[in-house]
Amino acid sequence: MMLDPFVKRLQQLTPLPAAETEALRELHVARRRLQLPQDLVAKGCDPQGLYIIESGFAARYTWLPNGRRQILGFLLPGDFAGLRCSFYGATRWSIGALTPLEFAFIPRHLLSQLSVRLPFFFAALGHARLVEDDTTREWLLNVGTRPAVSRLAHLLCELFTRLKAVGLATANGCNLPLRQADLADALALTPVHVNRVLMAMRRQGLISLYRQQLVLADFPAVRGLAGFESDYLCLGMRDRAASTANCRRPESTATLDGHQAAPAPALAAE
Amino acid sequence: MMLDPFVKRLQQLTPLPAAETEALRELHVARRRLQLPQDLVAKGCDPQGLYIIESGFAARYTWLPNGRRQILGFLLPGDFAGLRCSFYGATRWSIGALTPLEFAFIPRHLLSQLSVRLPFFFAALGHARLVEDDTTREWLLNVGTRPAVSRLAHLLCELFTRLKAVGLATANGCNLPLRQADLADALALTPVHVNRVLMAMRRQGLISLYRQQLVLADFPAVRGLAGFESDYLCLGMRDRAASTANCRRPESTATLDGHQAAPAPALAAE
DNA sequence: CGTAGCCTTGACCGCCCTCAAATTATGTGG
């Protein structure tokens, strides 16, 4: 089956009709591989379509004048990119492989057809974008306000949770093929300090990370350390129900929650 | 004229047909004021429509367990919010007034109508969202990689540039009604340190900031200090032409936002 | 004229960075 983690990921956000998931799985789209130090999409170019990660890790990133690299988000199996190119036709960030990669590519013209044939699928793509936006803000929070230990803990929780959602994690661990330098660039820390923090967490029995195998030995503790709340990832109904907070209505208007109403809800995706 | 900075802002992104700008200006939508320590939209609630800032400054923010506040973005006159509420119908961030505020409100049902009648307008809304997304990533870069001076310089450049785009700045300065604590929460610094950095920049003759009047006395220097490139704000054709080749037509843009339809859009404001 | 909020400045400290070297994984050719 192609596009399997992709479909699984979208279904976490919005239930898709069987007809659409079948149609997606039966798409025969270009399938490619990428070896290691390569970009999927280079900064400044027009991606021309949708890239869907099948296996491996990628990252949205940019280089800085001082030689540092900042990672702005990870792309895991089932994630996609290329839809977000700014309207002038050029991405502002590169997307590069952090491990050998398998990915599918859907060119723009085919996407247009799908948008008509598979409205739920398209709504789900929009949902995924919103989740990604909130994830970016969560990262801004993370690097802005948390000390290194919490910051790292938060990232590990996020990666673990996201991988679990596409079936790539066990109960308390997952494969994590990232170098400490990758984590450092995502957390705005130095590799040296990431190492020190990792060692400390290992010594305290919170986690173990050996040969790309991450085990969250004490997930509640790590989660607490990070202040990690998974609700921004919008995975599954349980999280949705749980995320109630202080809900004030500025308007007396009727509820117009479109998201259950129609195939392509009028404004809800936004 | 109502909605004037709003229309001006959108036109920086996509030329709007005269018919649509007229229709927008003639909309008689609810107009409100807000006094100071109040939220426009509270975290966890459903905004139920579009909020458009007419005058004053607002911010998207959240509180942290340790009592700190992180500002994730500023909303200046002409900016809007409420379209971005996640699909489960609750925002994850509050939007609050930093100064007394005037704003317009367009309820969702009216928006749906407009999406049909004013397709270019709707495309422009999508563009503005993309710019906002890139701005958030730029902020992540800013707090993640730059030292305090550059970080502050970058923010001042951004605010100045954005205000200029809606006609609220002079050649080298603008009104900046923010407290140093607001800047601090946006930059992930302490108010004390923001003050020190401001004082240093004043002593070097780079800027002056007195009684809410910001003057960038040496803009090239400040810009250089910050590594500020205005292209992510997508303001005006000059920047667009300078930033890339390959300029797609505005109508080829559309909506993954869920508002389907509209004459224009095939695929992707994306 | 007094109070409250914001800005300013000083002294001190800690988190994280820098520089550097040692140790361990990973991979390649013989």
Place this chain on the structure above:
DNA sequence: CCACATAATTTGAGGGCGGTCAAGGCTACG
């Protein structure tokens, strides 16, 4: 399977940027 080369991780010593705590000054406003 071993010898070697390269990349990644680990550990140490020292320093600086920005935080914390605290006090004093300025401005606005009743």
